[in-house]
């Protein structure tokens with residue numbers, strides 16, 4: 408069985424003081440939950456602060472993005488070597504990166520390979536736009552994102568995939584558990600074709616898009632949903648703690 412993972416994606420939110428307060432409010436309660444890997448993904452500039460606050464707890468740390476090169480003339484970017492040792496996970500190919508910053512499947516693939524080479528666990532984000540779903544292309548779009556995103560990857564053991572339909576992110580319009588399960592089965596199939604059924608069966612697949620404490624259990628009940636990538640609700644200490652506790656009931 409894959410590990411259950413609940414990841415909080417803070418996006419471009421929190422000042423240093425707010426980041427500190429948010430972690431202090433939920434750290435002990437999150438640390439006490441068993442059976443779930445809880446992961447906080449603050450902005451780059453708070454990684455070290457949050458790492459210090461999480462030291463000695465079971466709560467893991469992730470970055471929200473990364474450049475594939477290890478160093479060089481890439482003003483404003485952060486490299487795998489800079490993240491190595493500071494955090495364990497890195498979100499890659501989030502739809503906001505794809506939509507707002509023009510990231511292609513090929514660029515996301517370079518990042519995934521660089522993350523793995525640096526010993527980081529990539530959370531590869533995939534998901535279709537509304538018009539693609541309405542046009543009946545959702546599965547094909549996601550299969551391509553997974554296929555190209557994992558080109559050249561030989562070992563799936565560190566890999567996490569998050570299915571986040573673009574139309575469900577930050578909209579309050581979450582995918583139904585059936586839609587989520589159906590796409591997870593598609594993703595699991597694509598992983599099995601590449602890595603074999605055993606490795607595919609061990610890969611944590613997360614659902615993301617308007618996850619809250621009212622719907623997290625419905626996702627957690629789906630056989631191929633192994634957790635959630637939570638945006639908005641991860642900025643509310645009480646709500647995020649409850650989401651992790653509810654997910655733990657089904658892990």
Ligand code: PGA
Nearest residue numbers: 576577616617637638639
């Ligand atoms: P949301 O964001 O929970 O606010 O919809 C999810 C995400 O973008 O990871």
